[in-house]
């Protein structure tokens with residue numbers, strides 16, 4: 001029934017007979033991972049989705065060099081750092097869709113409508129529940145206080161997840177307080193910054209440190225596989241601006257001529273049915289609040305997220321990177 005309604009909506013929108021039969025997406029995610037998402041779209045519209053995979057910086061460079069001759073109609077990337085970079089280089093065009101705006105909260109849609117997040121994660125605290133009680137945790141800033149001396153693990157600074165978190169600090173606290181915050185973390189580290197989010201969680205599990213910071217989707221599968229896993233999630237800054245979120249976004253390339261078909265794909269991606277499946281497949285939160293959360297994210301509990309437009313956070317990334325360097329955060 002749902003499928004019929006969706007097909008009817010597509011017909012009503014006049015896209016079932018769309019002339020463009022192919023869309024090309026530049027993507028950081030492998031085509032196999034995206035196939036289950038795009039196949040129903042192709043089945044319903046007859047528009048095939050060709051996925052060109054690459055690393056974020058490579059794809060951005062490719063888009064820049066190709067200019068008006070790019071075959072890409074859409075660009076899909078894992079976070080606001082790269083979406084912001086592409087935006088800075090004027091590689092997007094604004095989309096126009098009341099459907100998208102009615103389905104996705106405003107802060108998850110770039111202020112200039114260059115991109116929207118299709119799902120997102122929270123940058124949470126991860127703590128060893130044998131050594132720390134949730135009542136001892138509060139804010140990202142608090143991890144710099146003396147009580148966490150020698151007890152903190154963080155990922156290396158040269159990573160887009162931390163760059164985006166840094167941009168959130170710069171936006172909300174200003175440069176000086178952000179510098180002090182990073183310096184206070186460095187002083188509390190139990191070991192040198194660790195290479196990956198999963199390794200931070202494992203260090204917390206092993207007791208190398210008591211608390212760390214990681215994306216929610218790295219913890220979800222570990223907890224799912226082992227209900228007794230000693231690391232638990234904590235959503236910071238609940239009494240203030242809310243936890244920092246970041247997510248996977250997509251937008252129309254500056255030079256695509258297939259704006260109607262590409263917008264139709266964006267609308268499809270934001271529908272409740274697709275969102276539920278997509279977000280669960282990536283262990284992340286669906287951007288459409290009507291879509292269902294995976295069981296493990298329900299278990300993590302609800303939280304207050306920073307509702308600042310993420311398109312206004314991304315431009316602070318370069319400053320955040322400079323401050324991390326200045327603070328000696330490697």
Ligand SMILES: [Fe+2]
Pocket residue numbers: 215
């Ligand atoms: Fe990741």
